Amino acid sequence: MSKEFDVVVIGAGPGGYIAAIRAAQLGKTVACIEKWKNPAGQLKLGGTCLNVGCIPSKALLASSEEFENAAKHLGDHGISVSDVKLDVSKMLARKDGIVEKMTKGIEFLFRKNKIAWLKGHGKFTGKNAAGVQIEVSGEGETEVVTAKNVIIATGSKARHLPGIPVDNKLIADNEGALSFDSVPKKLAVIGAGVIGLELGSVWRRLGADVTVLEALPQFLGAADEALAKEAAKQFKKQGLDIHLGVKIGEVKTTANGVSIAYTDNAGNAQELEADRLIVSIGRVPNTDNLGLDAIGLAADERGFIPVDDHCATKVPNVYAIGDVVRGPMLAHKAEDEGVAVAEIIDGQKPHIDYNCVPWVIYTEPEIAWVGKTEQQLKAEGREIKTGQFPMMANGRALGIGRAEGFVKMIADAKTDEILGVHVIAADASDLIAEAVVAMEFKAALEDIGRICHPHPSLSEVMREAALAVDKRALNM
């Protein structure tokens, strides 16, 4: 007889493993199917985020920042160091150690919450009165389990360019780019999105000469235009060579590396020679061999599983969350959907306000925002007021030598309700949390303007930006 569970989750990325834990906390019997293997062939929990995404990229961003600071900026503090050297294999080992700690941590959480990890590939085989049947195969004996409720959390994988084979050595997607065994002299990046900018920054800080080729004519089109403009200025200053509006032609491997033919935004044919290439042109939802048709489901034309506002598919008791469904491909969005769906299965009525999901790009300075951009609000015909405060006028930012950027706030012109907060600054990923809380509570600018902020701290800029909207910033 097949094993039965109240909830079976397919995929143990941040969406799936969090959904499994919340369902278990609510007293359900839970299994989670996961097949991820690391390069050593070991099965691992944590999905893209922990294995080849958020966590390893932030580890390398931190290492490369330390290197660049030691090599270029310690002198500003009167500290002289000479002979700053990089040991790439040690840097990669540190990153791998962090990944190992985190993925092992989820194994512990699964044991603690009595979640069964079914190792292998999950595939729907049918449904009946008892529930949905899912076959688990690929690791040992194939088994079929029955689930009263299913949460599909199969995530996404890197999109590749047709005709450009990724070997993750010379031509890499995120997986290879997190494991280059040496610093390329010349690195080409196709795609100026979040992943391209973060990974391009890592290798630039370590000494690579980085050229980024982007098909879209606009830089960081999803961001507020003021932020995108400031980011372009900062990245140029740092030496990231970004070309917009290009059309990629033939990509060839050569004796020395890779050659990329492209047409620039003026229509001229160009050729870029590089030691290595990172292809970061977005991600594709994972629904390969999932057997969706066996339960009457199909992916849409872009590969996503269609769901309603509460992550329910059209099949009763089958939900889908995270990168495999609409919305931003962000780990915290996947996690929040995981919690919400587990609670819905439990009969609760949770709600996610997608307008309050923050976006972050972990470059230097970091870029983060929540709510709407000025251009979105103007297109909607909203009457708004805006204000900005520079990090340069903040004592803490000057003290830590990271005074680039600003905070911009947008509010409704009449009610003062905060509609968008846009930060380009050191630690923007942490600063934005205050704005998320404020927007979740439907706060007005006046609320942030009246809250006592610690001094000296970067967070004072949040208050000053709120005051700046009504032209009453105190330190400017």
Ligand SMILES: Cc1cc2nc3c(=O)[nH]c(=O)nc-3n(C[C@H](O)[C@H](O)[C@H](O)COP(=O)(O)OP(=O)(O)OC[C@H]3O[C@@H](n4cnc5c(N)ncnc54)[C@H](O)[C@@H]3O)c2cc1C
């Ligand atoms: C380089 C990089 C950096 C990133 N940095 C950030 C960041 O800083 N912040 C942020 O919010 N987001 C970041 N992201 C995005 C983030 O990783 C994803 O949004 C997040 O991992 C999505 O979570 P998920 O649970 O939906 O899917 P995933 O994390 O992709 O996990 C899905 C899991 O399902 C498994 N699976 C798939 N199909 C099956 C099947 N049929 N049977 C069994 N198992 C299956 C896969 O093996 C995988 O482990 C980054 C991504 C990349 C690539």
